[in-house]
Amino acid sequence: MQTFTYSRARSINELRAVQAATGDRILAGGTTLYDLMKLRIETPDRLVDVTGIAGLDEIISHPDELVFGALVTMSDAAAHPAVLQRAPVLAEALSKAASQQLRNMATLGGNLLQRTRCAYFRNGTEYPCNKRTPGSGCAALEGLDRGHALFGGSGSCIAVYPGDWAVALVALDAVVDVRGSRGTHTIDVASLHRLPGDTPHVETVLEPDEMILNIRVPVGRLAQASTYHKIRDRESYAFALVSAAVALELEEGFVRQARIALGGVATRPWRVPAAEAGLTGRRLDRATALEVGRMTFADARPGRHNGFKIALGAEAVADALMIAAQRSENR
Amino acid sequence: MNETIYPDRARIDALEKVLGRTRFAADIPLPRITHAMTVPSRIVRGRLAAIDIGAARAVDGVLAVLTWRDFTNAQSAGYLMGGGFGFQSHQPMLSDRLVHRGEPIALVVAETLEIAIEAAALVDARYEEEPFAALLEDERAEILAPQAGHAMGDAQAMLASAAFRVDAEYLSPAQYQNPMEMIATVAEWRDGTLTIHEGTQNSSAVKFGVAAALGLDSARVRVKSAYLGGGFGQKNSLQGQTVLAARAAILLGRPVKLVMPRAQLYHTASFRPASRHRIQLGADADGRIVAASYEADMQNSRADTFRASFSEITARLYSIPNYSSTARLVRTDVQSPGYMRAPFEHPAAFAFESAVDELAYATGRDPLAFRLNNDAETDPVTGDPFSSRFLAECLRTGADRFGWSERNPAPGSMRADDGTMIGWGVAVGAYKAAMAPAIARLRVRADGTTLLSVSGHEMGQGIRTAIFAALTEGLEIDPARIEIVIGDPDAAPQHLTAGSWGTASSVPVVRRAVETMQARFDALRDGRSVHGSIHQMLALWRRPYIEVETRLQAPGQPDAVFDRLQRGLPAAGGPEYKPFVSFSYIAHFVEVRVEPTTRRIRVLRVVSIVDCGRVVSPRTAESQVRGGVVWGIGAALRETAEIDPRFGGVLNNDLAEYVLPVNADIGAIEVGFIDQPDPMLNEAGVKGLGEVAMVGVAAAIGNAIFHATGRRLRQLPMRIEHLI
Ligand SMILES: Cc1cc2nc3c(=O)[nH]c(=O)nc-3n(C[C@H](O)[C@H](O)[C@H](O)COP(=O)(O)OP(=O)(O)OC[C@H]3O[C@@H](n4cnc5c(N)ncnc54)[C@H](O)[C@@H]3O)c2cc1C
Numbered sequence A: 001m002q003t004f005t006y007s008r009a010r011s012i013n014e015l016r017a018v019q020a021a022t023g024d025r026i027l028a029g030g031t032t033l034y035d036l037m038k039l040r041i042e043t044p045d046r047l048v049d050v051t052g053i054a055g056l057d058e059i060i061s062h063p064d065e066l067v068f069g070a071l072v073t074m075s076d077a078a079a080h081p082a083v084l085q086r087a088p089v090l091a092e093a094l095s096k097a098a099s100q101q102l103r104n105m106a107t108l109g110g111n112l113l114q115r116t117r118c119a120y121f122r123n124g125t126e127y128p129c130n131k132r133t134p135g136s137g138c139a140a141l142e143g144l145d146r147g148h149a150l151f152g153g154s155g156s157c158i159a160v161y162p163g164d165w166a167v168a169l170v171a172l173d174a175v176v177d178v179r180g181s182r183g184t185h186t187i188d189v190a191s192l193h194r195l196p197g198d199t200p201h202v203e204t205v206l207e208p209d210e211m212i213l214n215i216r217v218p219v220g221r222l223a224q225a226s227t228y229h230k231i232r233d234r235e236s237y238a239f240a241l242v243s244a245a246v247a248l249e250l251e252e253g254f255v256r257q258a259r260i261a262l263g264g265v266a267t268r269p270w271r272v273p274a275a276e277a278g279l280t281g282r283r284l285d286r287a288t289a290l291e292v293g294r295m296t297f298a299d300a301r302p303g304r305h306n307g308f309k310i311a312l313g314a315e316a317v318a319d320a321l322m323i324a325a326q327r328s329e330n331r
Numbered sequence B: 001m002n003e004t005i006y007p008d009r010a011r012i013d014a015l016e017k018v019l020g021r022t023r024f025a026a027d028i029p030l031p032r033i034t035h036a037m038t039v040p041s042r043i044v045r046g047r048l049a050a051i052d053i054g055a056a057r058a059v060d061g062v063l064a065v066l067t068w069r070d071f072t073n074a075q076s077a078g079y080l081m082g083g084g085f086g087f088q089s090h091q092p093m094l095s096d097r098l099v100h101r102g103e104p105i106a107l108v109v110a111e112t113l114e115i116a117i118e119a120a121a122l123v124d125a126r127y128e129e130e131p132f133a134a135l136l137e138d139e140r141a142e143i144l145a146p147q148a149g150h151a152m153g154d155a156q157a158m159l160a161s162a163a164f165r166v167d168a169e170y171l172s173p174a175q176y177q178n179p180m181e182m183i184a185t186v187a188e189w190r191d192g193t194l195t196i197h198e199g200t201q202n203s204s205a206v207k208f209g210v211a212a213a214l215g216l217d218s219a220r221v222r223v224k225s226a227y228l229g230g231g232f233g234q235k236n237s238l239q240g241q242t243v244l245a246a247r248a249a250i251l252l253g254r255p256v257k258l259v260m261p262r263a264q265l266y267h268t269a270s271f272r273p274a275s276r277h278r279i280q281l282g283a284d285a286d287g288r289i290v291a292a293s294y295e296a297d298m299q300n301s302r303a304d305t306f307r308a309s310f311s312e313i314t315a316r317l318y319s320i321p322n323y324s325s326t327a328r329l330v331r332t333d334v335q336s337p338g339y340m341r342a343p344f345e346h347p348a349a350f351a352f353e354s355a356v357d358e359l360a361y362a363t364g365r366d367p368l369a370f371r372l373n374n375d376a377e378t379d380p381v382t383g384d385p386f387s388s389r390f391l392a393e394c395l396r397t398g399a400d401r402f403g404w405s406e407r408n409p410a411p412g413s414m415r416a417d418d419g420t421m422i423g424w425g426v427a428v429g430a431y432k433a434a435m436a437p438a439i440a441r442l443r444v445r446a447d448g449t450t451l452l453s454v455s456g457h458e459m460g461q462g463i464r465t466a467i468f469a470a471l472t473e474g475l476e477i478d479p480a481r482i483e484i485v486i487g488d489p490d491a492a493p494q495h496l497t498a499g500s501w502g503t504a505s506s507v508p509v510v511r512r513a514v515e516t517m518q519a520r521f522d523a524l525r526d527g528r529s530v531h532g533s534i535h536q537m538l539a540l541w542r543r544p545y546i547e548v549e550t551r552l553q554a555p556g557q558p559d560a561v562f563d564r565l566q567r568g569l570p571a572a573g574g575p576e577y578k579p580f581v582s583f584s585y586i587a588h589f590v591e592v593r594v595e596p597t598t599r600r601i602r603v604l605r606v607v608s609i610v611d612c613g614r615v616v617s618p619r620t621a622e623s624q625v626r627g628g629v630v631w632g633i634g635a636a637l638r639e640t641a642e643i644d645p646r647f648g649g650v651l652n653n654d655l656a657e658y659v660l661p662v663n664a665d666i667g668a669i670e671v672g673f674i675d676q677p678d679p680m681l682n683e684a685g686v687k688g689l690g691e692v693a694m695v696g697v698a699a700a701i702g703n704a705i706f707h708a709t710g711r712r713l714r715q716l717p718m719r720i721e722h723l724i
């Protein structure tokens, strides 16, 4: 690990000043950043630790919105009563991610900016990887792609966005408040991550000096009848093979509104509006749920080893819809 | 004959361990210690055309950067299974020749670990690459002529005429031991003596191997292996890294610590090779297995010959009169594979016991009854008796505890209320009961202390606790003041601890030492009636101590094996001891639940009943079996190496991506022991346990999945994509 300078910011203003002067990279829990530094994928000279900044480690439950400070840890958010009750999809996305030790360190803001687990990307510069070394090619295109994208890939990169939390946020139309040299502004989580296109190394719309301050999630009936269903290679401590974040608003058995987002199968958190529309107005039973599950994967473009996720994903979406429907009835 | 029934007792080092006080090799504090890091090769095969260490050397705090040019006087210590000491014959950094991905091309030594890591990343190399074969099925892999295994009768003819037949191929992937403690070497050179601290299962091979590699007098090489944080066969011989660290310590005149990072361990140490198994079975109309043919292919490195022996147990699980087996070794460009827990027996039992299940269904019989109906009474291979065999009892006891009689035999017939598919499967396993020569030195002192030095290595399996039990069951000595020295060739000659012969070698020789000590004490006592411990009597009689030395080898072994023991060479005997044959046995009963929608497979419960002879240390024995079953679950459902044939090497080389089972994957595991001493193998009646524990688990799970779903999975790991 190369030598770097470490400092701590105690306020946003202090952070702004440090970044303006020396362009320090933001460090939160470090579970992504240090990992990538050890792998020499990230090589920042200067880090500024933001975890001491006051006021960004709270969850506030407003009547129609949950506001998460960017420095809240995954474990605190996953166990928060208002989150569990008002938006189970969020709590489940967090508690089914990583391990307890990681969740204790990792922050909600940092989580959004985790990077792909593509093995070629992580294993060293001897592997062609446009994300790591632009222009070097993509080893995954003709390689081991069991963990790669069925949606949103390009001829340059098919790496999956691995996070769970962002998928749940996208399902609920969440936004982030961001502060940096462009001032303070708000971005939909759905447009935070970019498609790889020809520039897979550019992953988000954030400027390097922009900090996520808050994550705001509209909550109401829809969020309450929600779930995060995650299928993985083991029962804990694994990224998703495929996951489904769904939320439902039912009226006498009929779907008034539905949200469906996919994780583990796309280059960024993946909403599927066509499937949502396909479900709206229908009576929900398992057969309909599976039909909609299949609709969700209608545009999937499988590679060599990940085709099984089309059938698996359809079932996962269907199961998720049934769980959410149950929660709707139980209210 | 040993009638002792051993009580349940806690592991003697348990408290020390949970308090974090146990000192593993990397924890040994030495003044002026330095830290080393290896630079892995980025190609699979070829030549190191140029290496630039300038930038690394220039980092503040770097003490040395060694390359192959610093090893011109060194040599390979040879291959363990070829008369040498190493896990492979290829010792990295002896020349510019590169033979597998990840082998070290340079060693950086620095004042701190961080500096060593930073400088290692700055070493720049240029390579001349050559074509290579990464996988068993690779075109460039070289398939050697088949080697004959066991052969009885005329298998092909009997298969052709059998009433029921099965012919199927089963696949087992490359797997990696992943002990918690990575391989760690601390080397110190002082006053012309080299001391190595390393958690190894074979301290003598390290001693003699380092001496041979570096041209040192073995009398001046000391090795200490007090504890291992797991070995599982990966630490069974001299590692390449040990030679590198030792050389650096000699050159620098300061202690050198090298802890191999986990990602590199996937390429610098041994592993379970990929293998392919074609099984043909035939049964007659009465459900008797009449013939079996076993053809296997197993991955090897280019240079070494790691022989396959898939037939050692499969020729004996049942009474099959006509049996033939061959194995072909397939040379690929990897480090040499080796003995990962139940190296042959796990994949062999997966293949064979799956096929037996298929045959049971083909004959329309219950898989349990089918197995019992085919039990062997004498060894089908030699015709000799088994020293003890309670496999049928394992099956019957297990079936009772599991509730097998409630099973509906039709595949897909058992469902939970929510539609979950339920599957019940059974499979058996065996593992040779081997013994290695051992020497024990026991000294009981008047001051109340006792010192025992004996052959054995503590991998966490609990050998110290078993030795302690044997010592204190037989002698009136102060249990709180016993020192047990193992893993130290200078205290007592050390044999490789592996192959489940650890307890079966150490405990009998310790029992013999105890008896000899008792006899010496009785002679001293000379008929006087005395009260009190041996210590008190010695004090009374003004004798500072009594010391005895005892030795024991496997039945029938000549005394010449002690010469091999003294030279650090493998000298274990078994399973064929004229005129009897010894194995440990196990039966596993498994309940799986398969989700009807996404087809997630869960192992709800396992009942495993073991015949390992006398159980000396019940608590550690039970946890050995639990651990073995967890290994079996991992091997069945989780673990595999991701290897891209274009690049070689293991891509999922960390604990996040190499999917070992986690707690949430493990349901109930119920363990039972037959606990009948083996009357012939040794005086303690002990057979082996550590490996047999996992043998057959994968097949039992596969058989249960078949019962749940009607789908027969013949490839490990069995994953969601195979059922969806
Ligand atoms: C072994 C392992 C398994 C994992 N499994 C899962 C899983 O199953 N599911 C899952 O969702 N995640 C998983 N993760 C990812 C984990 O959730 C993230 O590493 C973590 O959430 C990142 O948060 P952090 O605070 O540690 O971020 P850091 O590592 O501190 O930062 C990550 C990135 O975000 C930037 N950053 C941090 N905070 C901010 C901010 N407020 N504003 C702007 N930029 C910021 C940093 O500069 C850096 O680029 C896993 C991680 C590991 C190591």
Ligand code: SF4
Residues within 6 Å of the ligand: A116, A118, A119, A120, A121, A128, A129, A130, A131, A132, A137, A138, A139, A140, A141, A156, A157, A158, A159, A200
């Ligand atoms: S998929 Fe993307 S991250 Fe993976 S190798 Fe290709 S370019 Fe790199």
